[in-house]
């Protein structure tokens with residue numbers, strides 16, 4: 001095993017050094033100290049439009065460009081910029097048009113379960129999934145979930161349902177970077193992944209007292 005690891009490390013070192021050696025330049029085309037121009041050329045040469053998946057997805061907006069340098073983005077010197085980016089993302093949030101926060105939690109569960117959508121095999125206008133279980137524990141019955149995000153079990157039961165709490169959850173789902181500039185959570189509403197009605201269903205999954213997310217927990221029977 002140790003030998004295999006050493007071997008892998010050697011290959012990784014070669015791969016890292018490869019582009020720089022080949023071009024006789026100091027900067028690698030990716031990784032720390034990358035030559036961004038070379039990387040951009042490589043990306044442009046590697047992808048093409050196919051179906052609804054267009055190459056313009058590679059064009060970063062200000063938030064993505066800022067967060068692509070994680071060290072700089074997290075530095076104390078960037079605090080003001082982080083706040084400005086959060087405010088700009090908050091300004092994109094479209095609130096429920098009829099003032100109602102909650103839809104149907106059963107629909108919400110289906111949306112949370114589905115990671116489908118936005119690939120070149122999908123038709124334009126087809127609804128996407130929310131992919132929420134990829135990163136969150138949500139309903140107790142689903143035991144297959146990712147842990148990049150916090151558990152959302154008991155979400156409404158623990159937080160209640162006042163206006164401010166609803167607003168924060170809606171903003172998080174609509175545009176996660178409105179509350180945390182470089183959040184790893186996708187901006188579901190802002191990026192046009194989920195529609196208003198779908199966000200309401202997800203809100204119901206989190207807040208409806210009848211949702212399994214908020215089921216009373218007790219001693220095992």
Ligand code: HEC
Nearest residue numbers: 130131132134135148149150169172180183184185186202
């Ligand atoms: C790629 C991973 C990822 C996906 C997919 C994802 N989230 Fe998140 N989510 C996170 C992370 C990480 C956090 C906490 C850190 C942060 O971004 O602020 C979070 C935070 C949250 C919060 C706030 C939690 C709190 O403490 O109040 C809510 C609500 C939430 N997510 C709901 C959802 C819903 C609903 C979906 C599906 C539409 C979803 N998330 C999809 C990663 C993800």
